[in-house]
Amino acid sequence: MAARRTELLEFAVLGLLHEAPQHGYELRKRLNAALGPFRALSYGTLYPCLRSLLGKGWISEATLGRSTTTGTAGSRRARIVYELTADGKERFQDLLREAGPTAWEDDTFDVHFAFFARTEAEVRLRILEGRRSRLEERLENIRAVSAKNRERFDSYTAELERHGLDSAEREVRWLNELITAERNTPTAAATPAALPATPSSTTQNDQPSTPFNHKE
Numbered sequence: 001m002a003a004r005r006t007e008l009l010e011f012a013v014l015g016l017l018h019e020a021p022q023h024g025y026e027l028r029k030r031l032n033a034a035l036g037p038f039r040a041l042s043y044g045t046l047y048p049c050l051r052s053l054l055g056k057g058w059i060s061e062a063t064l065g066r067s068t069t070t071g072t073a074g075s076r077r078a079r080i081v082y083e084l085t086a087d088g089k090e091r092f093q094d095l096l097r098e099a100g101p102t103a104w105e106d107d108t109f110d111v112h113f114a115f116f117a118r119t120e121a122e123v124r125l126r127i128l129e130g131r132r133s134r135l136e137e138r139l140e141n142i143r144a145v146s147a148k149n150r151e152r153f154d155s156y157t158a159e160l161e162r163h164g165l166d167s168a169e170r171e172v173r174w175l176n177e178l179i180t181a182e183r184n185t186p187t188a189a190a191t192p193a194a195l196p197a198t199p200s201s202t203t204q205n206d207q208p209s210t211p212f213n214h215k216e
Contacts, residue, residue: 008108009049014084014092015115017059021083024050034114050082058088099123104131125182132175139168 012031016022022030028046053059063078084092096119103112109131116124142165146153153161 004102004108006049008111009045010053011092011095012111012114013046013049013053014058014088014095015111015118017082017084018089018092018118021062021081023064023079023081027082034111053088056087056091058085058091059083060085093118096120097123099127101130103127104134121182125179128175128179128182132172132179135168135172135175139165139172142168 009031012034013027016027016030024046027050031046050059050061054061059082061080061082064081096115099112099119102108104127109127112119112127119127142161146161146165150158
């Protein structure tokens with residue numbers, strides 16, 4: 001689990017730096033907005049990742065904003081800005097193309113979806129179909145458990161189960177629309193205008209938002 005989290009963080013950082021060079025604070029803010037409060041990053045998590053990417057030659061760093069005046073209220077702290085290297089861009093594209101079963105898990109699908117605009121149509125379709133299959137398996141399990149234990153559930157447990165069922169069904173419908181759109185226009189860019197409207201609910205099993213593509 002820890003290894004997968006590290007790989008996901010590296011993928012997300014490479015994707016964000018593919019947009020534009022950024023400093024650590026901005027990266028952390030955008031990653032936290034995208035990953036949500038339950039996967040919030042600390043500097044103790046992000047900076048080891050950045051050091052690892054620097055060591056692999058996938059990103060570079062430059063110091064900007066260094067002031068020549070010291071000891072004054074107007075002096076500015078130097079900022080380190082991180083930028084994707086040519087090898088880093090190639091690595092990011094490889095990660096997009098190589099997306100497999102882990103790309104449609106609950107904790108990774110939203111991050112991969114956030115970079116669909118840079119993902120090949122064939123890979124987008126593979127991820128969407130994989131995610132749909134995973135949700136259909138979940139629906140089957142929920143229904144089986146419900147049929148077996150309905151009489152033993154208290155009202156709150158039954159309501160929680162119904163909520164999970166509704167959420168999964170809603171995401172499957174959303175995925176069906178996306179898959180149909182991809183099949184009808186396999187080479188089209190995944191632009192927001194071309195995508196179906198997303199459900200309004202935002203629970204664990206609901207569709208992901210795409211905050212990585214939102215500019216602060």
